[in-house]
Amino acid sequence: MSKITLLIHCPDTSGIIAHVTSFFYKRQGNIIYIDQYVDVENTVFFMRLECEFNSQTSIKITKDEFRETVAKQYKMSWQMYSASAKPRMAVFVSKYDHCLYDILSRYKSNELEVDIPLIISNHIDLEHVAQSFGIPFYHIPVTARNREKAAESQLALLQKEKVDFIVLARYMQIIPKSLIAAFPNRIINIHHSFLPAFAGAKPYHLAYKRGVKIIGATSHYVTEELDAGPIIEQDITRISHSHSIKDLILKGRDLEKIVLAKGIKYHIERKTLVFNNKTIVFI
Amino acid sequence: MSKITLLIHCPDTSGIIAHVTSFFYKRQGNIIYIDQYVDVENTVFFMRLECEFNSQTSIKITKDEFRETVAKQYKMSWQMYSASAKPRMAVFVSKYDHCLYDILSRYKSNELEVDIPLIISNHIDLEHVAQSFGIPFYHIPVTARNREKAAESQLALLQKEKVDFIVLARYMQIIPKSLIAAFPNRIINIHHSFLPAFAGAKPYHLAYKRGVKIIGATSHYVTEELDAGPIIEQDITRISHSHSIKDLILKGRDLEKIVLAKGIKYHIERKTLVFNNKTIVFI
Amino acid sequence: MSKITLLIHCPDTSGIIAHVTSFFYKRQGNIIYIDQYVDVENTVFFMRLECEFNSQTSIKITKDEFRETVAKQYKMSWQMYSASAKPRMAVFVSKYDHCLYDILSRYKSNELEVDIPLIISNHIDLEHVAQSFGIPFYHIPVTARNREKAAESQLALLQKEKVDFIVLARYMQIIPKSLIAAFPNRIINIHHSFLPAFAGAKPYHLAYKRGVKIIGATSHYVTEELDAGPIIEQDITRISHSHSIKDLILKGRDLEKIVLAKGIKYHIERKTLVFNNKTIVFI
Amino acid sequence: MSKITLLIHCPDTSGIIAHVTSFFYKRQGNIIYIDQYVDVENTVFFMRLECEFNSQTSIKITKDEFRETVAKQYKMSWQMYSASAKPRMAVFVSKYDHCLYDILSRYKSNELEVDIPLIISNHIDLEHVAQSFGIPFYHIPVTARNREKAAESQLALLQKEKVDFIVLARYMQIIPKSLIAAFPNRIINIHHSFLPAFAGAKPYHLAYKRGVKIIGATSHYVTEELDAGPIIEQDITRISHSHSIKDLILKGRDLEKIVLAKGIKYHIERKTLVFNNKTIVFI
Known part of the structure; x- marks a missing residue:
């Protein structure tokens, strides 16, 4: 069949x-x-x-x-x-390990019908995680000056490995236009706020300062405008005045993991369509 | 059109x-x-x-x-x-007024595309609510002895008013078989627990005693077996050790209102099908 | 005792x-x-x-x-x-009735330990609701030109009725500084988005356009800066691509009712403190 | 300090x-x-x-x-x-790996302030997971006949490693009275339903059969009566008629991970007290 x-x-x-x-x-x-x-x-x-x-x-x-x-x-x-054709997914990380552990655990538990030919990072901190799950790890440092050069190296690796789409698992770098153009609506990012609130850097700090009673996370496709791409999935959790910024960061980690994992799953299962900078997600 | x-x-x-x-x-x-x-x-x-x-x-x-x-x-x-044919809905109540107020407010706000030709109660306590919304109110007392007789009076009223379906808005009485048979999968009840937990009487007391961390409410079609009919909608809210039974009752009221209102809406909009004592709800 | x-x-x-x-x-x-x-x-x-x-x-x-x-x-x-001193609450409304019905139903059901000496509106549309609950209704039209004059009339009524705090139940008018100064951290507004996202007018339209997967509501104390006062309570509900703006408005109504009611309750029960434009809510 | x-x-x-x-x-x-x-x-x-x-x-x-x-x-x-004394935690597993991966990832990410001196299992399937995280793994087969003998071996290991409390991370075995007596209110189990609904075996199958619209998970302390111990934490997720039993199992995994992790954290941070078979959780 x-x-x-x-x-x-x-x-x-x-x-x-x-x-x-x-x-x-x-x-x-x-x-x-x-x-x-x-x-x-x-x-x-x-x-x-x-x-x-x-x-x-x-x-x-x-x-x-x-x-x-x-x-x-x-x-x-x-x-x-x-249905028999498994998509090939690259994972980009920096230093935070919680989303990476979560993705690789789901992969090992056969929850994600995907191949993961490589993990790319601008730091070497998480090489040991990649190794413990048996996945090739490439260290490509990124600085303000070599950003385009780094993107070329990344692109070469992605093409060599026939990668279909990219997951930014708390990869703390701006993605160059060249890479976005090569993977239109095929780069998934996790942002640690309920967009459009608190786009940009340090959303948990901003949430704390504003005194919100809920914090959120958003997985979305990457477009040229920062944190403004089509939203795939969002979720929130309740907080109170008693939570410090550190508490928000900790509580947010579970949100980030789950919202990113759902975004990845919907993409793998070809449930998403993009139109007018919005997603249609057939769940 | x-x-x-x-x-x-x-x-x-x-x-x-x-x-x-x-x-x-x-x-x-x-x-x-x-x-x-x-x-x-x-x-x-x-x-x-x-x-x-x-x-x-x-x-x-x-x-x-x-x-x-x-x-x-x-x-x-x-x-x-x-789509132009509005269903006709009867509401049964006893003494609790929160679900009745909620239903009638939604009705007045044109949120429910329905006609409400009558409200039936075994007590007179809520007659003033019916009156303030301009809906005929019928007081049919129910005792252990006259239950069948009362059902006959109810049925006569329902037939005279060409009622399509019945909503039990915290109507604290067992529905006789004769009435269920006349309205198969057309009587909607709200039960104040996440069924199948805490079926029967005093679910908030049981929830308190068991020390659960969430309480719920369930709207379902009425069948002969108590609280065992096809579930239409459920929702929950978090509680903690610090909540008394009185707190659970108060917090539960918002759940009951919303879960019942959703059940009613799905029914009115012909979104529900029943098969094998389960609902298919096309949302 | x-x-x-x-x-x-x-x-x-x-x-x-x-x-x-x-x-x-x-x-x-x-x-x-x-x-x-x-x-x-x-x-x-x-x-x-x-x-x-x-x-x-x-x-x-x-x-x-x-x-x-x-x-x-x-x-x-x-x-x-x-604990025996009941606060006195004024309700301001325009034309939307769902929050007003909700507040008055809770009041009648003895869920809110409060006195409601008056309802003020810039339109006469909801006078019949006030009447059906037996509460005095004052019609004070507001135009761009008479805003300050209107605030004076409002203030006179509020002082005459010894009002402790004000609830804006979808009152679609900017509150003048003079009124805010007379009721510092004692005017509660309901905004139909999860602030700080979609502050200002037509938040459901903006949410639809952005393609968010959750919508929210926020109750907050009114300060001079629009929709920027201390947040008391927030809640959200999930939406999908299939929901129209009309659907968002409809789904949002239940959020608005519950989030406003919670804000009111916390205030009545003296559970809120304001500091640095944030609330401490002792639940 | x-x-x-x-x-x-x-x-x-x-x-x-x-x-x-x-x-x-x-x-x-x-x-x-x-x-x-x-x-x-x-x-x-x-x-x-x-x-x-x-x-x-x-x-x-x-x-x-x-x-x-x-x-x-x-x-x-x-x-x-x-606060400087870290508790020592043993993890019991069978064949399911998702909760184990989740606990060990949190441990490696320094989210859990705990020492994990050993993992015990009645199967060898998850030895590789323990190894990849560098934690000693003990295989103690359990059969109907050797249950008490196995408990003795387990107890000897736990005492030798000065274990303070035990986490059953989907350990599919009944815990003998002797072990419960040695760790009163110090064995944490994750049950894959919102207890008290669907206690015992195959809760997802029962949930499917009943046609509920929400499924849940419960972390609780183990007592002699099966799935009847003090509840520490619960959470739920929405389902619909369209979800198969396999879908429920998959969706439930995220619940199980989070609800178990929260139970463990509350216990590690000494936030729980047990009285009358209920928990007080000071969050």
């Missing part, structure tokens, strides 16, 4: 669902998941569909046929994935 | 979505919502669909055509509603 | 708790609640204490003795309340 | 707080945390206090003096800890 996942967006009109589902019905496919969303303001139609085939259907042929029929008819932007 | 809502369940097989969506496509309908679920264990297919028609489509004709074609082909259990 | 509540803040030093608790012990008081907090950065000590007396202790005498002994020794700012 | 933590419970009467705080004031201690709770029903007083001393105060002498004065006067049950 084989399974494909289809993501679509196109101008909204009637008949799309009927034609897409008929396409798979005629090919003996069994639709096991379908969800759709219409952006009424922009009259754009979005859809996610999972279809199982009893026989070993060729994804290449299915793609070709879909392109020439339904996709062409409705002017679709679309992606079709075989 | 007219709108219909369709709820389906039937044996699972391939082609259902394609045929249903084609049915509406051929009649110039525009599907604005579709969600489906497959109970894999029992191979049952469930679906909810909203469809808009530009012309004034006859719901009667659409129903007839659907019955003779797709519904027959796939042996469907199904319901089709016109 | 009588009960007093004491709120303190003063420069932090050792011995405060010992002296305060000894003060009440010597007067046959039984401390039933004590909580304290030290702002380490500013070395300020905060405390809340509830004390029961079996005999009918004179609050006046207790106040005088406390002032001359412990309060003087530690240079305290302090307030002492008799 | 040295710091002590004091936990007390005793019959409730007036003057306790005044005497305890005076005791530390006279010894130049600075109280940085105080919280108290009165169980009104049973008239029992509970208190937690943290006190800093600038000089290197002898905890032994402070204990002796406290015992002979305040503790004797008020018939207190009490424990006094030096």
Whole structure:
């Protein structure tokens, strides 16, 4: 048995669902998941569909046929994935270890259907973590002067390892435009506030100063504007006047881990679509 | 423009979505919502669909055509509603007023698309609330001896007022079988615990005694077995050792109001299906 | 039996708790609640204490003795309340009714230990709600030109009715400085976002545009800077791409009601202290 | 500078707080945390206090003096800890690795102020995890026949390593009475439901069958009655009809990790007291 996942967006009109589902019905496919969303303001139609085939259907042929029929008819932007193709993920870290431990533990526990060919860091502090999980670790120092050079080295490694997407697991560096351009909507960052509140540096300090009663974390795709990319997932926890900045940092760690892990999972499972700097997440 | 809502369940097989969506496509309908679920264990297919028609489509004709074609082909259990038909809701209360105030406030604020032809109570305490919102109030005392008789009076009123479903807003009485049989999966109760924990009487007292750190509330359809019907919605709030039983009761009131209101809304908006004593809620 | 509540803040030093608790012990008081907090950065000590007396202790005498002994020794700012003195609350509204219904329902259900001598509005739309709960309603229109004049009329009413604090229940007007000065940290507003995100007008529209996955509400004391006063309480709810602005507004209403009600309760129960534009809330 | 933590419970009467705080004031201690709770029903007083001393105060002498004065006067049950004394924790596991990874990651990140001298398991599957974190691993197989014998071996190891308390990190075995008796209220278990709902085996299966809309996890002290010990912490997450049992198990893992970690932290930081099969948790 084989399974494909289809993501679509196109101008909204009637008949799309009927034609897409008929396409798979005629090919003996069994639709096991379908969800759709219409952006009424922009009259754009979005859809996610999972279809199982009893026989070993060729994804290449299915793609070709879909392109020439339904996709062409409705002017679709679309992606079709075989469920058997594992995405390849790179992890960028600096010195904080909690998100890295969390990601690698989930990876080892088979919770993330992903390959992790490499970890890249601007510091060597977390090399021992990479080693204890048996994952290659590359130390690429970054300074204000060598930022572009470093990005070239990173890009070379990423391409060599055929990386599909990047996770910034509390990687405390600005990502150069060249890297963002090479991975559009395929770099996931974790920011330690409920954006748009407290964008930029030291959000826990700002939250403490403002006296908020909840703190949050946000996973989002990286765009050129800092902390302004499409939000994938957010969560919060309650705090009180009695919590120090140190307490906020500690409580925030659990948020960061869970919100980043959810963002990664949704991406791996091809549940996200990006449009107008917002995500559609088909959960 | 007219709108219909369709709820389906039937044996699972391939082609259902394609045929249903084609049915509406051929009649110039525009599907604005579709969600489906497959109970894999029992191979049952469930679906909810909203469809808009530009012309004034006859719901009667659409129903007839659907019955003779797709519904027959796939042996469907199904319901089709016109969005313009407001359901009629009866509210049963005893002495607690918080859920009643909450429901009537939402009703007055046009949050609930429903008609409320009557409120029935075994006590007269809340007559003044009904009056201040301008809703007829019927006092039907219930004792251990007259329970069946009272149910007859209630049923007569409900039928006279063409009531579609009943909400028990902290109505502290057992519902007789006769009434349940007349309104199958159409009586919504609020229970003040996260069921199945603390079913039956005095759940806050039991929660206090057990020393739980969260309390909850559950809205569910009423079946013959007490507090064991299909769950529609649940929510919880955190408590600590420092909360007395009185505190739990007070904190629980907000839970009860919100969980009951959500259950009512889902029902009014035809978002719920019941199967095997569980709900499918298409949110 | 009588009960007093004491709120303190003063420069932090050792011995405060010992002296305060000894003060009440010597007067046959039984401390039933004590909580304290030290702002380490500013070395300020905060405390809340509830004390029961079996005999009918004179609050006046207790106040005088406390002032001359412990309060003087530690240079305290302090307030002492008799539990039997109900605060008097004014409610300001415009056209939205959900917060007003919620507050008045809680008041009628004896959930809020408060007197409500009047409701003030710049529109007459909600007069019928005030009437149905039997509370005097004053219509004071506000325009850009008469804002100060209107504030004078409001202030006159508030003083005549000996109002202790004001609740802005979605009152869609800027509060003039003169009114804020007359009620410092005694005007409670509900803002429909998790501040500091989306301060100012139309927060739900901004939240929709930004594509956040959670929306929130914040109750805070009003200061001259808009939506920047000390936060009392916040809460959030999850949303998804599928929610329209109208959905956000609807979902936000439950948040607004609960977050405002909690802010009011904390204030009524003398659980809040303000320092450095932040609240200490002793829950 | 040295710091002590004091936990007390005793019959409730007036003057306790005044005497305890005076005791530390006279010894130049600075109280940085105080919280108290009165169980009104049973008239029992509970208190937690943290006190800093600038000089290197002898905890032994402070204990002796406290015992002979305040503790004797008020018939207190009490424990006094030096903050510099790290507790020693044993971890029991079977085959599930997520809680183990989580605990050890927190330990490595210095989030848990604890020593972990050993991990004990009835299977060898997780030896590699223990090794990658550099912690001794002991394989003690358990069968229905050798349960008591195994407990003896476990106890010998625990005593040799001077273990203070035990964490059952999804250890799928009944704990023999002998072990519970040796560690009263010092064995922490994680149960994968919001107790008291779904005690015993396979709670996720039961939750699925009942059709609940929330699932939970509970950390509690182990007593002889299965899953009925004092609850330390609980949390929940929302589910829907669309989640399979496998989904529940996966979603539940994050709950289990966080709820267990919180239970462990509260215990390590001496924030818990047990009375009448309930916990007082001074957060």
